[in-house]
Amino acid sequence: MNIANLFKIAVRALTNNKLRCFLTMLGIIIGVASVITMLAIGQGSKKSIQAEISEMGSNMIMIHPGGDMRGGVRQSADDMETLKLKDYESIINETRYVAAVSASVNSSGQVIYGSNNAPTTVYGISPDYMEIRRYKVQDGEMFTEQDVTTAAKVCVIGKTIVDNLFTNGENPVGKIIRFQKLPFKVIGVLESKGYNSMGMDQDDLILAPYTTVQKRVLAITHLQEIICSAIKEEYTEQAMDEITEILRRNHKLKADEEDDFTVRSQQELSNMLTNTTDMLTVLLAAVAGISLLVGGIGIMNIMYVSVTERTREIGLRMSIGAKGIDILAQFLIESILISVTGGLIGVLFGVGASLLVNYVAHFPIYIQPWSVILSFAVCTMTGVFFGWYPAKKAADLDPIEAIRYE
Amino acid sequence: MKEIIKLENIRRNFVVGDEVVHALRGLSFTIKEGEFVTIMGSSGSGKSTLLNILGCLDTPTSGEYYLDGVSVRTMGKNARATLRNRKIGFVFQNYNLLPKTTAIENVELPLMYNPAYNTVQRRKKSIDALIAVGLGERLNHKSNQMSGGQMQRVAIARALVNDPAVILADEATGNLDTRTSFEILVLFQKLHDEGRTIIFVTHNPEIAQYSSRNITLRDGHITSDIENEKILDAAETLAKLPVNDDY
Known part of the structure; x- marks a missing residue:
């Protein structure tokens, strides 16, 4: 017997029972739609978290002074003065996996122009900072190494x-603004970056x-932070190892002493955030998967x-x-048809x-193609898996008894 | 005439608990092409068991059964299914039509399990069979829209559609009123006249008078096997029946 006939x-058997067929499908429809x-x-x-992080610079590495014990008292990391200009210069000169390096010091206070004033933060940086943090100058120009040298x-x-x-x-370009008591000449305006995922205004800075x-x-003479970028995102680990080595040597740390600085990468932050959302995704998908399973049991x-109910019909077909195998195939095809049709409708509903x-x-x-293919494949499997046992039962019926079944 | 069915010392035992029930105790007979045989017997005589064996639904415990020259006893389940599909047409007491399905689709059913037929041939043969049983006007009526007599006609068309070597009818008139019963008998006699081999299992002795040969069973033995010299014409009997519009 050929497949087309089966x-x-x-199809005839299913169309004879449209409502029941639809209700059975409903389980699969809801399951697939919720998974998707x-x-x-x-x-x-x-995706949106990843996009925001890469906006900040996904290959960024941040070096901060580490907390230390002084006479048995743990000091705040911000008070430490372990990062020196020499460290900054060593990183520039001695690393292979680091592309751009910038020193960083900052100070908060009021900025004043004419009769207006606003609280903000001044970041003292090197010109490389622009590349690392992906800032762009919209009007005017960026200051140069020459400006750094002459302060x-x-x-x-x-x-x-x-x-x-x-x-x-x-x-604003060409105007003089005052930060605390110090006048600064505005030579450029940054392109707007908006708020980041933590709700920080990335445009509120000097x-x-x-x-x-x-x-x-x-x-001060020390640095509060050194930030740099790895030459490529995948070399972040190597760059961090290099930096650690250089800083330990510069700080003359013995092998058993702990680092007096911390090296962190944006990638770690990104991994942490995406891990959280991954876990959430798995959790959501698991819940949805359970509803698919329930739908499968509905089919069974x-x-x-x-x-x-159709024992007599099966007996007749056999006689x-x-x-x-024909009976097995018939019932298996019925359950697969229910689950595949339900799956297709579910995909539409899910999208x-x-x-x-x-x-x-x-x-x-973000609808990933694999999630559609996966949930569709799972529901086809559901049809085969949960349709098999009843179909097998039908195929094993004795025609003599089945035909006289009341 | 060609021998369609040949039984040699057929026995069938059932084991029920510790007991062995002998349903058939050594039956031997042959049925030739074109015979209209009624098999009679009270309940428990073994006629259902015999019908199952003749219909290749069951195999004998011992003895040989040849259907159209093929030995059935050693055949497997699937081979017997194919044999039933090609050589046997079943007519049941309770019609066994598929519910909510048109007459044509019901009749097509045996051909669906035969890859030799394509859709067009299947449909044509089914229409021919339905015309042969007098339902040419009701091809697309669904089974639940038909009377008992019409349903049994569809069932007979379904039994004819694969050009079987033998038609097996199991109490085919048992569920019908007298008048419709005779209408169905007329149809069977017409098929007999066309040269078809029919085996009609019944417990109603009246029907025996319209067939060409009667075999009577009792306790698993054949008690009589007689040619019917004076076959009654079912159409005549039908004409004599009082027309009753009460029901």
């Missing part, structure tokens, strides 16, 4: 500062040469009832020449629901 027989929607939401938030009183300001200080729309901030604002239940979530709740979504 297919026709199964949950994965779309999970993957969507992961020039120049700065580049973010859009929030422009909005707060230059309220009547004048061009960038100035680190030497200027060190000497003229803070009056209905096929079981269907076999019992007019259906082999066991629709995902788009709806995106449209109504503005949730980031």
Whole structure:
């Protein structure tokens, strides 16, 4: 008996019981749709976090002074003065996996222009900072290494500062602003980056040469932070190892002493965040998977009832020449048809629901092709798996008893 | 005439608990092509068991059964299924039509399990069979929209559609009123006249008068096997029946 005939027989049997067939499908539809929607939401938030992190610079490495014990008292890391200019220079000169390096010191305070003032932070940095943090100058220009050497009183300001200080729309480039008591000449305005995923305004800052901030604002000689970028994201580990080695040597640490600095990468942060969303995705998918399983059991239940109810029909088919395998195939095809049709409808519903979530709740979504293929494959498997037992039971019936079954 | 069915010392035992029940105790007979045989017997006489064996649904415990020259006793389940599909047409007491299914689709069923037929041939043969049983006007009626007599006609068409070597009818008129019973008998006699081999299992002795040969069973033995010299014409009997519109 050929497959086309079996297919026709199964379709006829299903269309004879449209409502029951649809209700059975409903379990699969809901299962598949929820798997797809949950994965779309999970993957969507992961994607958006990843995008924001790479906006900040995904290959970024941050070096901070580490906490230390002084006379048995653990000191705050911010108070430590372990990062020196020499460390900064060593990193520039001696590393192979580091592309850009910037020293960093910062100070918070009021910035004043004319009758306007606003609280903000001045970041003392090297010109490489722009490349590491992916900032771009929109108007004017960035300060140079020359300005760093001379500790020039120049700065580049973010859009929030422009909005707060230059309220009547004048061009800030060329104007003099005051940070605390120190006047800075604005030589450039940064392109806006907006808020990051932690809710920080990335445009509320002033960038100035680190030497200027060190000497003229803070009056210190150490560095608060060194940030650099690995030549490529995948070399971040090597770059971090190199930096650790150089700093330990510079700080003359013995093998058994712990680091007096910390080296962290943006990748670690990114991994941490994506791990969280991954876990969430798995959790959501597991819940949705359970509903798919319940749908599968629904199919089994209905096929079981269907076999019992159609015992006479099975007996008749056998007496007019259906082999066991024909009956098995018929019932198996019926359950596969239910689950595949349900799966297709479920895919449509799932994609629709995902788009709806995106449209109504503005949730980031991302429908991964594999999640569609996977849930569809799973529901086909469900059809075979849960259809097998009832179909086998039908195929093993004795035609003599089946035909006289009441 | 060709021998369609040949039984040699057929025995069939069933083991029920500790006891062995001898349903058939050594039956031997042959049925030739074109015979209309009624097999009679009270309940427990073994006629159902015999029918199952003749229909290749069951195999004898011992003895040989040749259907159209083929030995059935040693055949496997699947081989017997194919044999049933090609050589046997079943007509049951309770019709056994598929519910909510049209007459044509019901009749097509045996051919669905025969890869030799394509859709067009299948449909054509089914329509021919339905016309032969007088249902040419009701091809697309569903089984639940038909009367008992019509349903049994569809069942007979289904039994004819594969051009079987033998038609096996199991109490085919048992569920029908007298008038419809005779209408079905007329149809069987017509098929007999066309040269088909029919085995009709019944406990109603009246039907025996319309067949060409009667075999009577009792306790697993054949008690009589007689040619019917004076076959009654079912159509005549039908004409004599009082027309009753009460029901």
